[in-house]
Amino acid sequence: MPAAPAPAPAAATDLADYYRRRAAYYERVYHKPERQADLRAMEAWLAEAFTGRRVLELACGTGWWTPHGAARAAHWLATDLNPETMALARLKALPPTVEFAVIDAHGLDGLAGRSFDAAFAGCWWSHIPLARLPGWIDKLHRQLQPGARVVVLDNRFVQTSNLPITRRDAEGNTYQTRSLDDGSVHEVLKNFPTADGLRRLLARRASGFEWTAWTHYWAASWRVAA
Template structure:
């Protein structure tokens, strides 16, 4: 695990108890309701791997009509919050490093979902990570990513850009500690270009404060 990945995991562990405040920003409500209504339509009857579920905000929405839903995260602190939610019976949880799928060796899925994870993957690792995820998925699998768009006055300002093009934010926790978090904001063209040769029928949906990318695998 790289230093920045370790630091981000620690940041989200410390923020777990109040992470979901971000979903109560008034200006984001229209986007959130639209995505919450749309998401379950993508996974009806499917066996879904959710990567980096965090506190599970998206889990009850996405899993509503799924056959199976495995929600995974590295941090037991965030998983503890997710487990307290009212969830469909199909949902199970597992501690899982999103960069290593070894803990679910042998399991296969026909769908995958990640909410607000893409933006935290270093650009140099994104192609390899997508290949590793796709290797866990059957042909015809449905894949959905959603994440933040950078919106002036609503998003945390970008503090720096590194040599690889990754952008960063400085975020302050309730205890006053400041943490540098990798947070990328891709364009539709860049994101779709990174999906690899198995991706088919890519669809980009631009909301005001979020973007959604959905596609199937050959």
């Protein structure tokens, strides 16, 4: 008998709403056995990346990366649009240098008077529509000092560990159909970029571009052009 087709999403998913509803069990994704070796390596790598820096973290969610990134930072502002995800992040063992704020990672309003020499975003890049990426990078860079270090990390597509891609739109964005524990079904924009794609985007905007690939994740790092 042919397999039943996946249920269709009810409507275009609002990303923040989807993650708010998923917050209580979001970190299951970090308990997948096949990702554990990558995660330990990345956590150690992240702790080195921000030593002595004043860091803006975007879309921190439940704060999986926050204690690692903030371990040696001078100051760390963890932000997300959802107070519900940040409420869980606040429960983590965090250095006293960590502060939280509700900030829209697209608008980046509410940061006036703050000074950052680094930025970090975990698993956020993949949710930015391709057409918005150049403008988003420029907006982020305007919040940072010249020469600031930026680190983003995200998922690589591994067929045995990721949900399948169910659609590609005219601009090249890819989508997954995801179900929540409440039975609701959501179509979520999730892109899987290449090193060359990022390098091209950052060519005139940054220096010192570096790409690191683990089995299940990638990370990119660069310095804001002076």
